Each structure stands twice: as C-alpha cells, then as structure tokens.
Amino acid sequence: MIHITYLIPSLGIGGSETMLLKLAEHTNRQKYQLSVITFWQENTLAVRFNALGIKVYQLNRPKSIFPLQTILQLRHILRQLQPDLVHAWLYPAFLFSLAIVGRSFRPKIIWNIRHAPDCIESYTGKILGWFCKKMVFYMPDAVVCCSQKAAQAHQVQGWQTPMYCIPNGFVLKERRPTKASNEGIRIGKIARFATAKDHETFIRAAAIFKRSFPQAHFILCGKNCDVHNPSLVHCLAQHAVQEAFTLLGEQSDATTVISQLHICTLSSFTEGFPNVLGEAISQGVMCIATEAGDIPILLGDKQWVTPIGDAQALALAWQNFISLTPTQQASVKTRQYERLQQHFDIQKIVQKYEQLYGELVDC
Numbered sequence: 133m134i135h136i137t138y139l140i141p142s143l144g145i146g147g148s149e150t151m152l153l154k155l156a157e158h159t160n161r162q163k164y165q166l167s168v169i170t171f172w173q174e175n176t177l178a179v180r181f182n183a184l185g186i187k188v189y190q191l192n193r194p195k196s197i198f199p200l201q202t203i204l205q206l207r208h209i210l211r212q213l214q215p216d217l218v219h220a221w222l223y224p225a226f227l228f229s230l231a232i233v234g235r236s237f238r239p240k241i242i243w244n245i246r247h248a249p250d251c252i253e254s255y256t257g258k259i260l261g262w263f264c265k266k267m268v269f270y271m272p273d274a275v276v277c278c279s280q281k282a283a284q285a286h287q288v289q290g291w292q293t294p295m296y297c298i299p300n301g302f303v304l305k306e307r308r309p310t311k312a313s314n315e316g317i318r319i320g321k322i323a324r325f326a327t328a329k330d331h332e333t334f335i336r337a338a339a340i341f342k343r344s345f346p347q348a349h350f351i352l353c354g355k356n357c358d359v360h361n362p363s364l365v366h367c368l369a370q371h372a373v374q375e376a377f378t379l380l381g382e383q384s385d386a387t388t389v390i391s392q393l394h395i396c397t398l399s400s401f402t403e404g405f406p407n408v409l410g411e412a413i414s415q416g417v418m419c420i421a422t423e424a425g426d427i428p429i430l431l432g433d434k435q436w437v438t439p440i441g442d443a444q445a446l447a448l449a450w451q452n453f454i455s456l457t458p459t460q461q462a463s464v465k466t467r468q469y470e471r472l473q474q475h476f477d478i479q480k481i482v483q484k485y486e487q488l489y490g491e492l493v494d495c
Contacts, residue, residue: 134493135165137215137239139206139225143181143188144174145355145382146324147407148221148246151278151300153180158301158482161185164489167213171202171228176384203231215239216493220272222246223257226264230271240492243272247404248282248425249289251328268293273492276485279404279426296488299426301481302410304473317348317454320393322386322408323400325356325364332367333422334399336443339371341450353380353389386411393417395450400424401440413472418465420449432471433464 138156143149156166168181169189178188189209193202206228210218217240220229226243243264252258268275268291276296277283283295319338323329331352338350350373352364358381359365368374383389386408390396396412396419403425410430412419420436421427428437435452438445453461 133163133165134217134489135167135213135215136217136219136489137210137213138166138168139218139220139228140168140170141222141224142170142172142174143168143177145176145384145386147300147404149177150407151246152221153177154301154303154478155482155485156181156184156186158478160486164486167215169206169209171199171206171224199228203228206231210239211237217242217489219244223252223260223264226267226271227260230267240274241272242488242492243268243275245275245277245282245286245295245404248279248285248402250285250402251404265289265291274488276488277404280429281425282404296484298481298484298488299429299476300405300407300410301478302407302414302472302476303478304469305414305416317345317395318351318393319348319395319397319450320351320353320389321397321399322353322389323357323398324354324382325361328400328402329354330399330401330422330441331357331364333441333443333446334397335367335371335373335377337399337446337450338376339373340443340447342373342376344451345454348376350377351380351389351393352377353383353386355382357381387415390415390417395420395453397421397446397450398424398427399446403427405430410472410476413465413468416465416469418453418461419468420446420453422446430472430476431468433467436464436468 166186171191171193172195173192175190181188191202191205210232218229218232219242220226221244229241252261275293276298278300280297283297321334325331342348358379368377390412396417398406398421400422401424405426409419419431422440423437424440431437436449438449
C-alpha cells in the first residue's frame with residue numbers, strides 16, 4: 133500500500149480544500165493510505181476527513197508566528213508517518229515541504245498549484261511565490277497545476293519545470309427540473325470578497341439587468357459577503373441595488389445556495405479552475421462567467437463567457453439566457469452538464485492523480 137500525506141495550510145471552506153476532500157473521498161483506499169497535515173487554525177473540513185477514516189494532524193499555528201516551531205512539529209509527524217509520497221497544496225505548503233529533506237527520509241514530493249500568480253494579493257504571498265519559483269528546480273519531483281492558464285502564467289514568470297495539468301473534478305448529481313425563469317429570477321455569485329473576484333462588476337451588471345427584469349434578485353455568498361463589509365455595502369448603495377441583494381456571508385455548504393439559483397456567475401478577473409461553477413453545473417444550474425483562468429475550457433460555449441470587467445456584456449448574457457424558452461434553457465444546461473461529465477467527472481480526475489502517484493513511487 134502506498135502512503136500519501138497531504139500538506140495544506142488549512143481545511144477551511146475554499147475551492148482547494150474542497151477539491152482535496154473530493155480527491156480523498158474517491159481515491160482507491162485499497163491501494164492508498166491517506167493522511168493530512170494542516171498548519172493553521174481554520175479547519176472546518178477536518179471532520180469530513182476524519183469521517184472517511186483519514187487522520188488529520190492539525191498544528192493549529194497562527195499565521196503571524198515564525199514557522200520554525202511548525203517546521204519542527206512537521207518533521208516529527210512525518211518521521212512517524214514515513215509516507216511514500218508527500219503532496220503539498222498551495223505555496224505555504226511548498227515552503228513547509230522543505231522540512232522533509234533529510235538523509236534518512238526522503239519521500240517523493242508533489243507541489244500542487246491551485247491559482248494563477250496574479251491571484252496572490254498580499255506582499256507575503258508574492259515573496260513566498262518568488263521563493264518557491266527559485267526552489268522548484270531542486271525540490272519537488274512533480275508539479276501539478278489545476279489550470280492551463282495558471283500553468284502558462286507560472287512558466288512565464290520563470291517556473292522552469294514541466295507541469296502536469298490536472299483540472300478539478302466534480303461529483304455529478306441528479307439534475308433538478310428546469311425552473312421557469314420569467315418570474316423570481318435568482319442570480320448568484322459564490323466567492324469570497326476579494327479584489328480578484330471583482331464583485332463590483334457583478335453588482336454593476338445586476339443594476340443593468342434590473343432595468344429589463346425588475347423582479348430579479350441577486351445572492352452573494354462567501355467570506356465577507358455580508359452586511360458587516362463596508363466596501364460591499366457601499367458598492368450596493370452606490371448602484372442603488374441594496375434591496376435586490378441577499379448577503380449570506382460564508383456558508384459551510386454552498387450546494388444548498390446553488391440549488392436556489394437560476395444562474396450561477398463568477399465575475400472574476402483572475403481564476404484557476406473554479407470549483408463553484410462545476411458544482412453548479414453538476415446540479416443542473418446554468419453558469420455564465422467571465423473568461424478568467426480556465427473558465428472558457430470548463431463552460432465550452434463562448435456565448436456564456438464574457439470579457440473580464442464588462443458588466444454590460446455580463447448583463448446581456450444573463451438576459452440572453454433568461455429570454456430563451458424553457459426547452460432551450462434545458463438544452464443549454466444539458467450541454468454544460470455533458471461537457472462536465474465527459475471531461476471533468478471526479479473519477480476521471482482521480483485516475484489522473486493515481487497514475488501520477490504510481491509513476492513517482494515506482495521510480
């Protein structure tokens with residue numbers, strides 16, 4: 133049996149953490165023994181891993197503390213586990229994977245990039261990315277990227293290493309019946325409030341759309357998407373759409389929110405391979421989004437992919453879909469679902485990871 137230890141900064145609610153959970157759920161447990169180590173204190177999803185019989189080692193270190201103590205703890209745990217392969221997710225985990233290097237113990241190492249470089253907004257994150265770029269030639273045995281656009285952007289920045297592109301995978305669900313979309317239109321965006329997610333374009337598009345569809349309602353779900361965020365509240369007031377919006381904040385289970393929508397949208401100016409759109413398609417919800425990251429590859433049909441930052445185009449795409457007959461809407465959603473099924477079914481994605489694991493461990 134091959135023992136794999138995943139390193140990830142935390143197991144909070146997020147796209148990377150959710151994808152790791154899906155990967156763990158569908159990996160062949162007869163062949164692979166799995167364990168997880170987290171460094172920081174936000175670990176909402178840890179209970180889901182434990183329920184699968186996967187041990188999660190939570191170091192629970194505040195982000196502000198110099199990581200020497202964390203590195204020592206990590207080395208101690210890894211020496212106990214003796215994994216065959218360490219799979220590190222996100223830049224901070226790449227840094228901590230340096231703790232593995234030693235004469236007596238050297239498992240295979242994978243770095244898993246989950247975002248484009250311009251998704252990193254903090255100065256600390258940019259410095260960490262620069263350091264990882266310098267180490268990538270010496271440290272990991274393989275680098276995986278969830279997005280073709282993100283892989284290309286990293287290589288342009290100087291990541292001189294081959295990258296395996298393995299997209300996110302999705303569990304296909306029974307699709308809901310098509311809703312009549314001429315009344316009570318609900319359009320939602322599920323993303324944390326951050327510059328890269330460009331909530332302002334979504335809000336401007338909502339203001340434009342309501343001129344033709346005054347009954348439309350909009351839902352924002354994600355970290356800091358609530359009434360306690362002054363920037364968000366000000367933007368809604370600026371465009372006079374406060375009454376048309378419901379702000380849900382962060383939710384532990386976004387699938388319930390998605391199921392209420394006629395259209396799920398991302399208006400980001402940068403993305404990797406967004407989980408939320410795939411989750412929406414898997415439930416039979418229509419997706420319309422900007423051409424950030426690998427969104428065009430996920431959605432396929434250019435009609436439902438709009439230019440970044442173009443609120444007018446986004447509102448028009450919503451209108452074009454809502455103006456279709458119920459039969460036409462069902463046909464569009466079926467094509468999105470079939471594309472997801474053909475290329476991004478979770479079982480096919482897990483097979484790609486397992487193939488890589490086998491190649492590395494057998495070397």
